Amino acid sequence: MKHPLFLCGPTASGKSSLALAIAEALDGEIVNGDAFQLYDAIPTLTAAPSAEEMATCPHHLYGVLSPTQPCDAMRYREMALPVIAEIQSRGRLPIVVGGSGLYLKFLSHGPSPVPSGDPELRANLDTRTLDDLVDEFTRLDPVEAARTDLANRRFVTRALEICLLSGQPCSSLRDKWKTRQAEIDSELAGIFIQRQRGDLRERIGIRTRQMLTSGAIEEVAALDAPEHGLAKAIGVAQIRSHVEGAIDLQTCEDDITTATRQYAKRQETWFRRETWLKQVDWAPEAPPPLDAALKAVSNRL
Structure with missing residues (x-):
């Protein structure tokens, strides 16, 4: 073939x-x-x-x-x-x-295994303070948090969204996909x-x-x-x-x-x-x- x-x-x-x-x-x-x-x-x-x-x-x-x-x-x-x-x-x-x-x-x-955005979840995250988002993100995925600009609300929100939607650390999904690519x-x-x-x-x-x-x-x-x-x-x-x-x-x-x-x-x-x-x-x-x-x-x- x-x-x-x-x-x-x-x-x-x-x-x-x-x-x-x-x-x-x-x-x-x-x-x-x-x-x-x-x-x-x-x-x-x-x-x-x-x-x-x-x-x-x-x-x-x-x-x-x-x-x-x-x-x-x-x-x-x-x-x-x-x-x-x-x-x-x-x-x-x-x-x-x-x-x-x-x-x-x-x-x-x-297609990437990283889930696309969810409007309802994103709307909920947008009501929360950046410090609150960073705290949850750091707890769920310390590896990705360490390599993310935590002052950038958009980056933090997207990474946390991936964690919550997939039930897995964002870092794990991204690293596996990078290796597969x-x-x-x-x-x-x-x-x-x-x-x-x-x-x-x-x-x-x-x-x-x-x-x-x-x-x-x-x-x-x-x-x-x-x-x-x-x-x-x-x-x-x-x-x-x-x-x-x-x-x-x-x-x-x-x-x-x-x-x-x-x-x-x-x-x-x-x-x-x-x-x-x-x-x-x-x-x-x-x-x-x-x-x-x-x-x-x-x-x-």
Whole structure:
């Protein structure tokens, strides 16, 4: 069974073209790892692979949700795992391609065992003094208390909340999860594309302009009322403002370009923290760095 290959990178870095080259070289099939490319309504705005690209090798989980269907990282994991298993069952390589860090993290490592917040418990904790919270926290979990800024009410409240909801010390849960993540890291194969800052900024500007002249405005105008996660896609709010006459086309383009560049910077920060991902540099105007990508993960595949 072939382990999946994760191909990550900021928006407009060239993930799709490199994925196609890898798929051809390694007998692979591409699995979407982008939160908004899951939706069928805005393929131009989300830079989903073209029909020509999809025809070169099998692509999975592109355009499979309608705008009214909610999705989060856990649901994405539940959708992607059987697709990956089916590809593996045929002896082919699943290549997970995307830039949605949290979705990819849930798929690669699974959800954290740390419980999410409970509104009723949080409301109760918020009525108590910080000294009272610190006293209970220190009693339940002295290890975590010793490494927590006890003057920070938010940190104390969250750690105490974890203790109370799980019935275990927060430190135990976090330490076990950290150890498990390191074990998973050692088994994963993944790369992230690194572009020079100026090159990526220029690529984002060019792509934004192309989107607006190639159907993105019409896609957004056709939406009744974006719901759930789709409304958060960069470009939806800006184009709606333009369609409604609140801003002109140039302002719309500038706003989308700026928001996309800011998002790309956050993506780069996320992927650099994932030390199991191997960086592959891609020079301006150069073809997809296939050899460098294959070399980076040769000992994991």
